[in-house]
Structure formats: structure tokens, C-alpha cells
Amino acid sequence: MKKEQFLIRQPGIIGEEEFRQYAVLVPMIDIDGITYLLFEKRSSKLRYQPGEICFPGGKHETGETLQECSVRETVEELLVTRQQIEVLGPGDIYISPFNLMIHSYIGIIREYRDTFSTDEVAEVIKVPLDFFRNKQPEKFESKLNHEPPKDFPYERITGGENYPWAKGTYEILFYHYEKWIIWGMTAQIVKSAVNLIDEYNIRI
Template sequence: MVDNIKNKFKDYKPYINGAQKMKKASVLIPIVKQDGVHHILFEVRSKNLNTQPNEIAFPGGKIDPGETPLNAAIRETCEELGTDKSNVEIISPLDLLVTPMDLIIHPYLGIIHDLKQLSINEDEVDHIFLVPIKHLLENKATIYDNQIKIIPNNDFPYDIIPNKNNYKFGSGNYPVFFYSYKDYIIWGITAKILENFLNFLES
């Protein structure tokens, strides 16, 4: 028995409990240099998309079966921005983000070397815009806290747990970040990933 267990865990790489049933995506935080200043590139999603139209986002999307998170980030970036992977340099993975909506996001930090090589996929992207990294560091996010609670379904078996119907489920805090730049509001998951990156720069 023990030998069998050892064999099963020989090359095991821990990930996230329950990941098999969760959606998975990758995104890229693209750094670009323009006029001697380093910026972050953001997309405004097409208004014709079924999910999150007109939202501000990083390049990225769903990880296909058999695809690595890194390959997904590069592929989605190239598809959305209309460029070649030779124009994308990966610097590092960033912290994983697990959302309350059963989504695992693998963020990566990278460089887009030549903006002139971009040909935006208008089916997915309305337009792009650049924000100086210095602006984001000097203008902190506004944070709104939200409470996350467990709301049991009607068929939850209270009768087999301690304290029955009086059981006290824990709750958690889910902060939502808002960054502003000109007429743009960067918020939600994109802002949360951005905030994680900016914290690295300040540490």
C-alpha cells in the first residue's frame, strides 16, 4: 500500500484543490516602451462579445485542453493583438488568482517589443491603450470591500453536522480595486492582477 502511494506521488506537482472542476485562463501583463517611458498595455474588449463586452482587460483567455498556461498566454496575446510570438518576451509568471467564481487565472509578465507589429483583432478587441507604470505607482487604487458568504442550498443536510441549522459558516472579504487613467476605469479581476504586479515593484 505505502509503495503504491509513493509511486503515485513520485512526480506529483501540487496545484489547487478542486482545480479539475474549475475554469482556467491565462493573461499577460504587457509592458511596452513608448517615447522612452514604460507603459502597460490594456485592451478594451469588443462591444460585440457575449461575455464582458467593453470591459478593460489584459490580453488572455481560456487555456485549451493539453495546453500549458504559458502557451495559452502567448497564443491569446498574439491572436488578440495580431502579432507574432517573436514580438512577445515573457519575463516571469505572477501569483495565481483564484476567484470566487471558480476561475483560476495564470498571470504572466512580459514585454511587447514593437507596437508597430500589432494588428488588433477587432472581433475581440475594440481598441488598446497605454498607461505609464509611473502613473499607476503614484496613483493608488481605490478599494471597495465586499463580503463573501456561503449560502447553503435548500437540500443541505444540516441534520448530519454539528449544531444543525445553527451552524455558523465562515465568511471572507473580497476587495475590488479601481484604478483610473484619463477616461478609463480599470477594475475587477484586471485591477486585482495589476495590483499584485505593482506590489512586486514596490517591495
């Protein structure tokens, strides 16, 4: 490594190896000239978050890029071809306080015919992009508190058991569209993606 390379390196995230890495696609589709965001309702048969609304995506696998992961999962879940998917660029990264990192990609699915794998998806949901432009999500704050293990070495730190641990909060968002509730991590990714779509004047 040379000093010049250090100058232009992209910073890493300390502790990133402890996070589970996932990637999702934020799919835009066109229906009669109107842009919609496409969501999935997760199958009730799934072990994690059954029945919740999300974007197509899943766990990053060794040997693939995060963008490839988002496309692979979309192909598997929505039964579309890779040729139907145009990835326009990366969205923002959602970092969960629960050791979870979700990398989002904004893209287009062309000629989508309402297909999906019933193993993973109960149904698909289409929400007009303008809904999110015109509707602010409800916001709630959840508290985060330190809970050191029972064998924590308090004798090594100033204040011991009375050490003033920092406290924090994380924001939980809710969108309510017709009979659907889009919330949590998916709502955070939606809010960020819609801002990027407008900031960069992204169109189908």
C-alpha cells in the same frame, strides 16, 4: 513514486479541477523610453464583460501550457507575431471566489504598431507604468455568504440549520486613469504585476 519524490513535490490546490483556468499576458511596451502597460477594451460584441478593460488572454486549452495560452491569445487579439513577444516570467495567480483561476505572465511586446482584432478588441489602452507605481487603487469589500442548497442535510451537522457558517469578504480594486476605469480582477493582477516588476527590477 518514491519517498524522495514526495519530499520535493509541488503542492497542488484542492478542488482545482473545479476551477475554470485562464491565462493572461501583462504586456509592457516602450514608447520614447517610457514603459507602458498595454490593455485592451473588450469589444461590445463579446458575450462576457463587453466594454471592460483587461489584459490579452483567454481560456486555457488542452495540449498547451498556460504560458503558451497567454501568448496564443495575445497573438490572436493584438495581431502581433510570437517573435514580438518576450515572456519574462510568471506573475501571480488570481483565484476568484467564483471558481475562476487566472494565471498571469509578465512580458514585453516589441515594435507594437497599435494593431488588434476588431472581433475581440474595441481599442487598446496604454497606461504609463509609473502611474500604477504612484497611484494606490481604491478598495472596496464585497461580502461572501454561504447559501446551502434546499436539500442540504442539516441533520448531519452540529447545530443543524443554525450552524454558524463562516463569512468572508473579497477586495475589489479600482484604478481611474484619464477616462478609463481598470477594476476587478484586472486591477488585482495589475497591482501584483507592478510589485513584481519593481521587486525583480524588470526593465525593457
